[in-house]
Amino acid sequence: MNDSIVSLVDKYHLIAAFAVIGLTMYVAYWLSRHLTAGRLHGSAIAIFIGLVLAYIGGVSTGGSKGLSDVTLFSGLGLMGGGMLRDLAIIATAYGVRFQEIKKAGLRGLIALFLGVLVSFVAGAAVAVGFGYTDPVDITTIAAGAVTYIVGPVTGATLGASSEVIALSIAAGLVKSILTMIATPMTAKLIGLDNPRSAMIFGGLIGTTSGVAAGLAATDARLVPYGAMTATFYTGLGILLAPTVLFLAVRAVF
Amino acid sequence: MVIYGVALLAGCMLAGLIIGDVLGQLLGIDANLGGVGIAMLLLIFVTGYLKDRGRLPETTESGINFWNAMYIPIVVAMAASQNVAAAFSGGMVAILAGVLSVVLGLALVPVLTGKKTDDASPLEPTPTAPSGH
Numbered sequence: 001m002n003d004s005i006v007s008l009v010d011k012y013h014l015i016a017a018f019a020v021i022g023l024t025m026y027v028a029y030w031l032s033r034h035l036t037a038g039r040l041h042g043s044a045i046a047i048f049i050g051l052v053l054a055y056i057g058g059v060s061t062g063g064s065k066g067l068s069d070v071t072l073f074s075g076l077g078l079m080g081g082g083m084l085r086d087l088a089i090i091a092t093a094y095g096v097r098f099q100e101i102k103k104a105g106l107r108g109l110i111a112l113f114l115g116v117l118v119s120f121v122a123g124a125a126v127a128v129g130f131g132y133t134d135p136v137d138i139t140t141i142a143a144g145a146v147t148y149i150v151g152p153v154t155g156a157t158l159g160a161s162s163e164v165i166a167l168s169i170a171a172g173l174v175k176s177i178l179t180m181i182a183t184p185m186t187a188k189l190i191g192l193d194n195p196r197s198a199m200i201f202g203g204l205i206g207t208t209s210g211v212a213a214g215l216a217a218t219d220a221r222l223v224p225y226g227a228m229t230a231t232f233y234t235g236l237g238i239l240l241a242p243t244v245l246f247l248a249v250r251a252v253f
Numbered sequence: 254m255v256i257y258g259v260a261l262l263a264g265c266m267l268a269g270l271i272i273g274d275v276l277g278q279l280l281g282i283d284a285n286l287g288g289v290g291i292a293m294l295l296l297i298f299v300t301g302y303l304k305d306r307g308r309l310p311e312t313t314e315s316g317i318n319f320w321n322a323m324y325i326p327i328v329v330a331m332a333a334s335q336n337v338a339a340a341f342s343g344g345m346v347a348i349l350a351g352v353l354s355v356v357l358g359l360a361l362v363p364v365l366t367g368k369k370t371d372d373a374s375p376l377e378p379t380p381t382a383p384s385g386h
Contacts, residue, residue, distance in 0.1 A: 025325075046329045051332050051337055054337040064336045080328070087263070090266050091262055097297075098297050107365055118358060122357055126349045127346065130345070153284070167343055171346070171350040171351045176335070177340050205355065216324065227293070
């Protein structure tokens with residue numbers, strides 16, 4: 001009986017994921033209304049619950065995909081994977097006025113370059129502080145602080161060791177997860193309440209999943225603006241980190 | 254028909270991703286350069302064009318709006334499939350590098366946004382946000 005239910009849920013994994021996420025949203029919005037009187041956004045609570053579940057799933061299975069490594073919840077990987085996520089991000093652009101994007105375009109572009117550079121320098125400084133002296137290691141860890149995709153791609157290009165590459169992925173994951181949590185908490189402080197600052201935020205932070213979830217937890221209407229710039233960030237990082245930025249690191253060390 | 258809206262969205266996504274891929278290849282990097290962002294711009298232009306000519310009926314719109322409204326649930330599913338355990342097991346180097354880059358990034362947002370002007374004014378508060386709150 002139990003086995004047949006498990007195999008049924010496993011077979012219809014995406015449908016099961018819709019039900020699980022629907023329930024999570026319900027609980028999160030209930031908590032938001034009744035425990036925080038609406039002060040903490042329901043979506044922020046839902047994302048936080050998701051991260052806690054991902055931690056539990058990761059620790060209990062030893063896998064790399066959070067709760068979706070648990071057989072019963074494997075559909076979460078498809079529902080929250082890159083394909084549907086990107087489709088939904090693009091759908092948020094529906095109804096956005098191009099004027100808003102054009103007005104903040106130049107600042108968004110500056111934010112992109114500055115964002116990659118600042119994250120890279122922050123990562124490099126920490127790596128040097130912890131005693132790394134090899135330019136390849138420093139560059140790989142620094143690239144991980146850009147995003148968890150730029151790190152391993154840069155490391156593979158430069159021939160970094162697998163431990164250093166794992167470290168760079170971890171740095172990028174910390175950045176992404178912290179962005180999801182810290183964005184709604186600091187939004188007021190940094191003026192993240194309008195299309196212009198959302199585009200700048202997307203360019204400065206860049207890690208797509210972090211920006212996507214962070215803005216969703218702050219104000220869903222800001223998502224298209226932040227996502228617009230953030231989507232160029234990883235590509236720019238992969239372009240700059242193993243080339244210009246690596247040469248700069250090698251010139252210093 | 255609803256599928257027209259979904260197909261329009263899918264078409265914009267594929268076209269954007271192809272352009273992003275070509276851009277990446279032109280620059281010699283093994284990555285898609287802004288494909289999603291290009292797809293967003295395509296969707297804005299194409300739907301704007303169709304709307305101006307009255308060729309975007311409500312049923313077509315609802316095919317796009319459904320995925321728009323699914324955004325937050327999808328992001329929650331994404332959060333639940335993150336490798337949170339690995340992020341915490343990376344040690345102090347990984348944690349400090351990640352934290353520092355977020356703190357500096359957030360701190361620079363008001364610096365680059367500059368003074369509040371009309372184009373940087375807050376969105377008017379709405380009791381119900383469009384994405385299904």
